[in-house]
Amino acid sequence: MPVALALFTSDLRLHDNPVLRAAVRAGDRVVPLFVVDSGVAAAGFAAPNRSAFLAGCLADLDEGLRARGGRLVVRRGDVVEETCRVAAAADAVEVHVAGGVSGYAHRREERLRAALEADGRRLRVHDAVVTVVAPGEVAPAGKDHFAVFTPYFRRWSAEPPRAVADPPRRVDVPEVDGLPVPSAADLGADGAAPGLPRGGEREGRRRLTAWLRNGVDRYAELHDDLAADATSRLSAYLHFGCLSPLEVVTRARGNDSPGAEAFVRQLAWRDFHHQVLAARPRAAAADYRTRHDRWRRDAGEFDAWRAGYTGYPVVDAAMRQLAHEGWTHNRARMIVASFLAKTLHHDWREGARHFLRHLVDGDLANNQLNWQWMAGTGTDTRPNRVLNPVVQGRRFDPGGDYVRRWVPELAGVPGPAVHEPWKLPAAVRSGLRYPEPLVDLAEALARFRAARGLD
Structure with a gap:
C-alpha cells in the first residue's frame, strides 16, 4: 500500500x-x-x-x-x-x-x-496554503511581483479562488517512531509573555466564528481605535497556519458589510508582503529601496523605546502591551515604528528584530516589510511621512483610555491630556513618576528631513 x-x-x-x-x-x-x-x-x-x-x-x-x-x-x-x-x-x-x-x-x-x-x-x-493567492501567481507585465499595493489588490481581488478543502475524515498512520508532542518548556518557552493567547486550530476557529458574528461589521469604523480593541486578533493563528487565510477570506466575503470588505483588504496586504518577499528574499534584511540612511546609534534611546519609557504615552503604551501580550495593535505598531526609524532615526532592522523577539505573530514577510514601509525604505509611495505620536494618540485614542490601560503612571490624568503630560502643572507632573520626552519632536523632524536631504 x-x-x-x-x-x-x-x-x-x-x-x-x-x-x-x-x-x-x-x-x-x-x-x-x-x-x-x-x-x-x-x-x-x-x-x-x-x-x-x-x-x-x-x-x-x-x-x-x-x-x-x-x-x-x-x-x-x-x-x-x-x-x-x-x-x-x-x-x-x-x-x-x-x-x-x-x-x-x-x-x-x-x-x-x-x-x-x-x-x-x-x-x-x-x-x-499560507496565503490566499500564491506568491507570483499575479504579477505586472514583464515583472515578477507588484511593488505597489493598490494595483496588486485589484488583481488579487479578481483572482478566482480555489475551493475550500474539507478536513480529512480519517488519517491512517503507519508505524513510525516519533517523540512525544513537545510542551512549551520542551520548546524553550521560558520567559514567555504572561498575556499570550492559546494556540491551536480549535481556538483559532472559535475566534474566527466569534469575530465574523460579532466584530467584523464595525471593523471599518473601529479598526484604528486603539482603546476599542476592535480588531480580529487572528494574526497569530494565520501565522502558524491554524487558520486557512483562504477560508477566512471566503467566510468574510459572505458578509457584505463595509467592515468585512475592509477586513479582507487587510488579508490582501498580508499576501502582498508575502509576494514581495518571495521575489526579493534579501528584503528581510536589506533595504527594498535604499534611502542611503546613516542611521543613528544611541543605546539609551533604544532601551527607552523598547521598554516603553520614551515620554510619549502612546508609544510607551504600545511597547508595554507588546511586552505583556506578545502582540499590539497594527496602528500602534505603525506609531512605534515611525518613532524609532524616523523620529529617532534608528535602523529599522533593530526595531524589526525586537518585534520578532516578542511578537507571537512574528511573520518574517509582514514584520520586515511593514517595518520597511514605515522606515521609508520599502514599498510606501510616501517614504518620508512621519507619524507624530501626539497627533496619533489624540486621533486614535482620543479619550486616552488605551494609554491609561498600559501606562499606570498616567492613570490619574483625565481625558486627552494624557497624551501631553509635560503640559500639566509642575506640581502634578512631579508626582507622576513618568519620564520627560526623550526628544523634541520638532527638532527630531528637522534632523530626519536633513538626513534625507528634504530641506
Missing part, C-alpha cells in the same frame, strides 16, 4: 489544508510529520512567545489527528535529514509540503527536493 508524508510547517491545521489533503489522496496511509527545526533556533527565529503558542498548536493538531484515527509524528533536528529518515522508515513515495517565501524556506525546499530525489522519492510543493 502506498504511503505519503505530509510535512507540516506553517500550516498547523486540518481544515482547508491542501498539503494534508493531497497526502491523504496520494497514499493509503499518511505520515503527518512535524520537525522541531534546529535551524530555526540557529537562525535566530525562535522566540519564547512563539514557542509557547506553537506548543498549543501541536497539541491541538495531534488531538485532531487522533480523533481521525491518526497521530502527529514529531521529530527534532534538521528538517531535511529527519524528513528523509521518516520517509525511508515508512517507505513513503511522496512528501507534501507548503511552499514558503523566505530565503530560509527556499533553501530548505531545495535541499529537501535534492535529498528525496536522490533516494527515489518525490517532493510535492503546494502553493496558496
Whole structure:
C-alpha cells in the first residue's frame, strides 16, 4: 500500500489544508510529520512567545489527528535529514509540503527536493496554503511581483479562488517512531509573555466564528481605535497556519458589510508582503529601496523605546502591551515604528528584530516589510511621512483610555491630556513618576528631513 508524508510547517491545521489533503489522496496511509527545526533556533527565529503558542498548536493538531484515527509524528533536528529518515522508515513515495517565501524556506525546499530525489522519492510543493493567492501567481507585465499595493489588490481581488478543502475524515498512520508532542518548556518557552493567547486550530476557529458574528461589521469604523480593541486578533493563528487565510477570506466575503470588505483588504496586504518577499528574499534584511540612511546609534534611546519609557504615552503604551501580550495593535505598531526609524532615526532592522523577539505573530514577510514601509525604505509611495505620536494618540485614542490601560503612571490624568503630560502643572507632573520626552519632536523632524536631504 502506498504511503505519503505530509510535512507540516506553517500550516498547523486540518481544515482547508491542501498539503494534508493531497497526502491523504496520494497514499493509503499518511505520515503527518512535524520537525522541531534546529535551524530555526540557529537562525535566530525562535522566540519564547512563539514557542509557547506553537506548543498549543501541536497539541491541538495531534488531538485532531487522533480523533481521525491518526497521530502527529514529531521529530527534532534538521528538517531535511529527519524528513528523509521518516520517509525511508515508512517507505513513503511522496512528501507534501507548503511552499514558503523566505530565503530560509527556499533553501530548505531545495535541499529537501535534492535529498528525496536522490533516494527515489518525490517532493510535492503546494502553493496558496499560507496565503490566499500564491506568491507570483499575479504579477505586472514583464515583472515578477507588484511593488505597489493598490494595483496588486485589484488583481488579487479578481483572482478566482480555489475551493475550500474539507478536513480529512480519517488519517491512517503507519508505524513510525516519533517523540512525544513537545510542551512549551520542551520548546524553550521560558520567559514567555504572561498575556499570550492559546494556540491551536480549535481556538483559532472559535475566534474566527466569534469575530465574523460579532466584530467584523464595525471593523471599518473601529479598526484604528486603539482603546476599542476592535480588531480580529487572528494574526497569530494565520501565522502558524491554524487558520486557512483562504477560508477566512471566503467566510468574510459572505458578509457584505463595509467592515468585512475592509477586513479582507487587510488579508490582501498580508499576501502582498508575502509576494514581495518571495521575489526579493534579501528584503528581510536589506533595504527594498535604499534611502542611503546613516542611521543613528544611541543605546539609551533604544532601551527607552523598547521598554516603553520614551515620554510619549502612546508609544510607551504600545511597547508595554507588546511586552505583556506578545502582540499590539497594527496602528500602534505603525506609531512605534515611525518613532524609532524616523523620529529617532534608528535602523529599522533593530526595531524589526525586537518585534520578532516578542511578537507571537512574528511573520518574517509582514514584520520586515511593514517595518520597511514605515522606515521609508520599502514599498510606501510616501517614504518620508512621519507619524507624530501626539497627533496619533489624540486621533486614535482620543479619550486616552488605551494609554491609561498600559501606562499606570498616567492613570490619574483625565481625558486627552494624557497624551501631553509635560503640559500639566509642575506640581502634578512631579508626582507622576513618568519620564520627560526623550526628544523634541520638532527638532527630531528637522534632523530626519536633513538626513534625507528634504530641506
